Amino acid sequence: MGDKLLLEDVRFYGHHGVSKAEQTVGVWFSVDAELAVDLTPAAVSDDLASAVDYGAVARRIVEIGTQGRVNLIERLAGLIAQTLLREFPAQQVRVRVRKLTPPLQGLVGTPSVELVRSR
Numbered sequence: 001m002g003d004k005l006l007l008e009d010v011r012f013y014g015h016h017g018v019s020k021a022e023q024t025v026g027v028w029f030s031v032d033a034e035l036a037v038d039l040t041p042a043a044v045s046d047d048l049a050s051a052v053d054y055g056a057v058a059r060r061i062v063e064i065g066t067q068g069r070v071n072l073i074e075r076l077a078g079l080i081a082q083t084l085l086r087e088f089p090a091q092q093v094r095v096r097v098r099k100l101t102p103p104l105q106g107l108v109g110t111p112s113v114e115l116v117r118s119r
Helices: 020-024 038-044 054-066 075-086
Strands: 004-014 029-035 092-099 112-119
Touching: 004 054, 029 054, 029 075, 038 112, 054 075, 075 112
Parallel strands: none
Antiparallel strands: 004 029, 029 092, 092 112
16 A cells, blocks of 8 residues: 555654753654555545544644653654554554754754654
8 A cells, every 4th residue: 555644744842851951841843744544535535534634643643742751752753653553544654753952062953763663
């Protein structure tokens, strides 16, 4: 199956990280999600009930990112991937998590991780 639902740059403010600044002040995160899902029913019917609601996918990503706290973006990406596979009819998910405002103390860059998980 080559069909994919894509969400890019879903942003939220979270308190994930190992530094005290990240845990107390927080940082901005951006998530890209790719769900391998059969889009034929929605493409044929033009009916929202036949589609995967990308708004619901985005809301779940934000809920996971803003509730609780983890140390590593690898763990955050894993929680998001696990939830998307459990709650939506995807055969595979690809999740990329970027920490947009990391406290890198003079270094420039955007750390990110990408996980691919399948049923």
